[in-house]
Amino acid sequence: MTLTPEQETFAKTALDEAVAKLTKAVARVGEKVPYTAHDGIYDDRSENIDWWTNGFFGGILWQLYSVTQDESIREKAVAYEAKLDRCLMNDTMLDHDNGFKWLPTAGADYILTESEAAKNRLLLAASNLMGRFNLNGRFIRAWNDWGTDDHRGWAIIDCLMNLPLLYRASDITGDPRFKQVAMAHADTAAKNFVRADGSCEHIVEFDPRTGSFVRIRGGQGMKDGSAWTRGQSWGIYGFALSYMHTKSPAYIENSRKIADYYMAHIPESKLIPVDFCQPADCDFEDDCSAAIAACGLIELSKALPDAIGDKYLDAAVDLLKALYDNTVDKDENHDILLTRCSASYNEENHNYPIIYGDYYYLEALLKLNNKGIFIW
Secondary structure (H helix, E strand, O other), rough: OOOHHHHHHHHHHHHHHHHHHEEEHHHHHHHOOOOOOOOOOOOOHHHHHHOOOOHHHHHHHHHHHHHOOOHHHHHHHHHHHHHOOHHHOOOOHOOOHHHHHHHHHHHHHHHHHHHHHHHHHHHHHHHHOOOEEEEEOOEOOOOOOOOOOEEEEEHHHHHHHHHHHHHHHHHHHHHHHHHHHHHHHHHHHHHHOOOOOOOOOOEEEEEOOHHHHHHEOOOOOOOOOOOOOOHHHHHHHHHHHHHHHOOOOOOHHHHHHHHHHHHHHHOOOOOOOOOOOOOOOOEEEOOHHHHHHHHHHHHHHHOOOHHHHHHHHHHHHHHHHHHHHHHHOOOOOOOOOOOOOOOOOOOOOEOOOOOOHHHHHHHHHHHHOOOOOOOO
């Protein structure tokens, strides 16, 4: 991966500003578990400790510690990690998003400190995730049931990002079962989620008893069959990660296929809509999608020869620069970085801060500067 001098200057400037701002924000956050922000200040979702995004501020803390070596940040990261034990010890709070919760927290901790407590949390979360595997359908069940909803046969594109929890568990224990389950799910996703044009489904429903395909669901996109942009980003990054852990050529080819679709649909502004199929006059954006896609494109570029990979690297830098120039909050009295995120197309609110947008923006800039830790 080789940046041009101009790209290097941008990457260093943007990272230095992000680290300085987030370091100040850490002191203001205190005991909070952030999800979004009000007037630039992170909120607190401590009462919803099982929410799927609750690992990302922990990831910000560990990434900041890795570049600053500030012991006070490490102490906050360890304390934050322990907060999630209330979730880890309750089976109703565990789901396919165990990787999102414990890779940026316990996983990062174990990489940096070899903490036995962190390793224990990581393996407990991985074992639970592996237990969600449907043998006949060869997929990891997504959500738990909500009220009268039956999710036993539902799988989602997001889960590709949780598979590294299983790959890491195999590496730590030497037990191949974790990796086998991860690859089986990735293979099912490649077969059932990636369309011929390179776009992705969000949700595929299978019969939980037979494993047979039932139907697709639009999920957080505009409608069934549309192209929810964050889902495309999960696909780019998720398949690239499975390639990194297995070296299976099929995974890098799927990552490239989705990336090519994504890049072909980036607007002239380089600011990413919530859904690539949304009406032209709709102003719903998702900075999260752009930041996640940038992370995936950077890893994709590293896995390919320079002559091929450079276009993915350039696209990643373009996405990050568009965020930096247009949507990043540069006020150091505010906690947040990205300001125009959206959880889904059909929700009531759009274009607001979300914690994982800030995490992936930071991670992408760290990648460009060859800094930080690789938690996935």
